[in-house]
Amino acid sequence: MVMAIREVDWQHWHGEMPATLMFVVQEGKVLLIEKLRGIGKGKVNGPGGKIDPGETPEQCVVRECQEELHITPLDPVKMGELCFAMSDIPDIHCHVFMATRYEGVPTATEEAIPLWTDLDQIPYDRMWEDDRCWLAGMLAGRKFFGRFIFEGETMLWHELDWQAH
Numbered sequence: 001m002v003m004a005i006r007e008v009d010w011q012h013w014h015g016e017m018p019a020t021l022m023f024v025v026q027e028g029k030v031l032l033i034e035k036l037r038g039i040g041k042g043k044v045n046g047p048g049g050k051i052d053p054g055e056t057p058e059q060c061v062v063r064e065c066q067e068e069l070h071i072t073p074l075d076p077v078k079m080g081e082l083c084f085a086m087s088d089i090p091d092i093h094c095h096v097f098m099a100t101r102y103e104g105v106p107t108a109t110e111e112a113i114p115l116w117t118d119l120d121q122i123p124y125d126r127m128w129e130d131d132r133c134w135l136a137g138m139l140a141g142r143k144f145f146g147r148f149i150f151e152g153e154t155m156l157w158h159e160l161d162w163q164a165h
């Protein structure tokens with residue numbers, strides 16, 4: 001079935017739900033999680049979650065890694081932003097970070113199971129569809145800004161800008 005793509009006024013778009021993601025990379029592997037609850041439950045993603053009122057994106061991504069995996073990423077680097085126009089939940093504005101160092105031991109919690117994953121073995125078939133558009137480029141060190149229209153969990157449209165080197 002072909003779904004019609006609805007119009008989104010990106011000029012005035014505002015993601016009601018600010019959120020974060022973290023990708024820790026060490027020795028050719030990236031620390032992913034299997035999400036056990038929340039938006040995207042059952043999918044593989046980076047740790048992260050919704051930004052609390054008064055919190056900066058950086059504070060949020062550190063707190064979420066502590067809550068979900070009992071680790072504290074050190075010196076997070078902002079790599080990009082993802083704007084998700086959703087059909088069935090509030091629109092999400094996600095700030096994406098990487099880190100190469102962390103404190104603690106990645107530990108399974110009620111929220112997430114840690115999955116150290118070879119950089120050439122990323123399980124895209126278990127992830128959000130948009131990850132195929134930006135994750136590999138980001139892991140190669142490129143910064144980005146992306147816009148996506150979703151109908152449920154199906155990506156209908158996307159536009160991705162990569163920062164010039």
Ligand SMILES: Nc1ncnc2c1[nH]c(=O)n2[C@H]1C[C@H](O)[C@@H](COP(=O)(O)OP(=O)(O)OP(=O)(O)O)O1
Pocket residue numbers: 019020021037038039040045047048049050051064084092094128129130131
């Ligand atoms: N399409 C897409 N691709 C990649 N990542 C995401 C999406 N949509 C998303 O929502 N996400 C990410 C952004 C956030 O990191 C999570 C969603 O937040 P969630 O885990 O539900 O937030 P928490 O604050 O941890 O939720 P609680 O379970 O504690 O209420 O997915």
